[in-house]
Amino acid sequence: MAAVHRRYDPSTAESWDAVGLVCGDPAQSVSRVHFAVDAVEATVDEALAAGADLLITHHPLLLTPVSSVAATTPAGGLIHRLIGGGCALLAVHTNADLALDGVSDTLAEALGLGGVRALIPSDIPGPAGTGLGRVGELATAMNLGDFAALVHRSLPLTAAGLRIAGDLERPVRRVAVCGGSGAGALSAAAAAGVDVMVTADLKHHNAGDHMAAGGPALVDVAHWASEWPWLQRAADLLVTDLGADGVTVDTYVSRIVTDPWTARL
Ligand SMILES: [Zn+2]
Numbered sequence: 001m002a003a004v005h006r007r008y009d010p011s012t013a014e015s016w017d018a019v020g021l022v023c024g025d026p027a028q029s030v031s032r033v034h035f036a037v038d039a040v041e042a043t044v045d046e047a048l049a050a051g052a053d054l055l056i057t058h059h060p061l062l063l064t065p066v067s068s069v070a071a072t073t074p075a076g077g078l079i080h081r082l083i084g085g086g087c088a089l090l091a092v093h094t095n096a097d098l099a100l101d102g103v104s105d106t107l108a109e110a111l112g113l114g115g116v117r118a119l120i121p122s123d124i125p126g127p128a129g130t131g132l133g134r135v136g137e138l139a140t141a142m143n144l145g146d147f148a149a150l151v152h153r154s155l156p157l158t159a160a161g162l163r164i165a166g167d168l169e170r171p172v173r174r175v176a177v178c179g180g181s182g183a184g185a186l187s188a189a190a191a192a193g194v195d196v197m198v199t200a201d202l203k204h205h206n207a208g209d210h211m212a213a214g215g216p217a218l219v220d221v222a223h224w225a226s227e228w229p230w231l232q233r234a235a236d237l238l239v240t241d242l243g244a245d246g247v248t249v250d251t252y253v254s255r256i257v258t259d260p261w262t263a264r265l
Helices: 002-007 041-049 074-084 094-098 103-110 144-154 183-191 204-212 223-244
Strands: 020-023 032-036 054-057 088-091 114-121 131-143 163-165 171-181 196-200 217-221 250-253
Touching (some): 002 223, 020 074, 032 041, 032 223, 041 054, 041 074, 094 103, 094 131, 103 114, 103 131, 103 171, 103 223, 131 144, 131 183, 144 196, 144 217, 163 204, 171 223, 183 196, 183 204, 196 223, 204 217
Parallel strands (some): 032 054, 032 250, 171 196, 196 217
Antiparallel strands (some): 020 088, 163 217
16 A cells, blocks of 8 residues: 555545545555456456455545445445455545546556646645646647547547547647546646647536637547556556565456446447
8 A cells, every 4th residue: 555655645635535445454465456447346356256455446436425334235245245355445546646657647648648747737745747637749740530539549448439529620739638527627728728638527518618618629538448547557556666675466457347338329
């Protein structure tokens, strides 16, 4: 946990967030670490079947306060199974959004952006470059249609796919990204003079008002797909950081798609 939290300081998480250890005993030994965006039945099954001692997820299982973790509740059932299987659960959520080598940094890298910097620089003391979302440039300009195709092939496939707002012939070079729900960063993207923003969970009025105001084009991807690439980076960094301390762990990044949208017509 200390190694994870050196990269993704829990004190930098949003005040509404619930990061950290969800269940498990810090004194327990860990040799196999499983990574997933969400703790759901399928990813918990997978972690337990693999003999994982620790499941690290991006989304907290218990984001809102609960008064029971009885096995008859969906989250309580998962917690019982994790404890029974000797697998701890650690949530690394908004502390991984803002950080260097975090969710948005990895999304920017997956799209091949250069000159990457924070879209909304953090006001929390920390390394330069931290903050919400990232801005960077493509090596060569392309039209919006080709850029959307680049996003599509750079991120894992989901049933929801991606949606585009803007003229497909519009040239794009400067790009803003915000992993997860980035509606709150739309005005910052417009102010940063980007040509297109890539994020998830945009609603009708977010997108409509933004486009009516002449804002940058939008590529709205599946929430899960925008965050999944970070898991491998987090796993690699954990192996590297623990390795420097002479500690070896096995890691596995789940490929199970936990986006709740399972089909589209
Ligand atoms: Zn998310």
